Amino acid sequence: MRPISPRDAQFSEFVVARSPQLYRNALLLTTSPDAAEDLVQTALAKVYAAWWRVRGAEDPVAYAHGVLIKAFLSERRRRSSTEVPVAETPDVAARDPDVAERLALMAALATLAPVDRAVVVLRHWEDRTVAQTADALGITEAAVKNRSLRALRSLRGVLEPRPAPVTTPEIAQRRTR
Structure with missing residues (x-):
């Protein structure tokens, strides 16, 4: 040895x-x-x-x-063309709310383009500055800001439930006129 x-x-x-x-x-x-x-x-x-x-x-x-x-x-x-992502993950640990939240986050992150995902991870999980993120990814600071804005907007759309429209009797009455 x-x-x-x-x-x-x-x-x-x-x-x-x-x-x-x-x-x-x-x-x-x-x-x-x-x-x-x-x-x-x-x-x-x-x-x-x-x-x-x-x-x-x-x-x-x-x-x-x-x-x-x-x-x-x-x-x-x-x-590789031999790797095929799975549409749904098995419901093994859905009983644990932290695991369910993590799975939801992973699914939401998977919807992002790879560069957008990298921007979100570097900026918001590693807490790097715009300049550090741009340097790590080899893109401009403006691109980091733009991608971060779009990626976070996309994640909010996927993760936040959309509230049902509020309808009061007064609003419903106005709509029927």
Whole structure:
């Protein structure tokens, strides 16, 4: 058995400390636990390959998150024809309201375009600035603002129940005239 190098030990510490956060963001991006695990593994493999550059970066965590976002967007562009998304998730944990809310959120996020989903995750879950989000995604700040506005409007439309129109006897009487 070969001894663990200092490089491997540093990377292992990084993975143990940052994997939960990377997984959470990957889950929000992919809306699927299996796809999220695959995405994290892909991102960590790329980070490991460039670990000499990552550990010298100003913020290795931001670097890893950038790799995760880029891997997600790249994967969305070249989606294999053999992967078929499921229309409905099994009703396994619908009894737990937190799980039901999470499933509703994942379904709503899945309706967004991949770049819009990435903007929402970076801006609102990671609490990044417009400039940081634009830099991570390689788009302009105006595009981040525009996509964020449209994505949030779309999510509200999917997540908020629409109230029934209020009809009072007075309004109903006016309509019949």
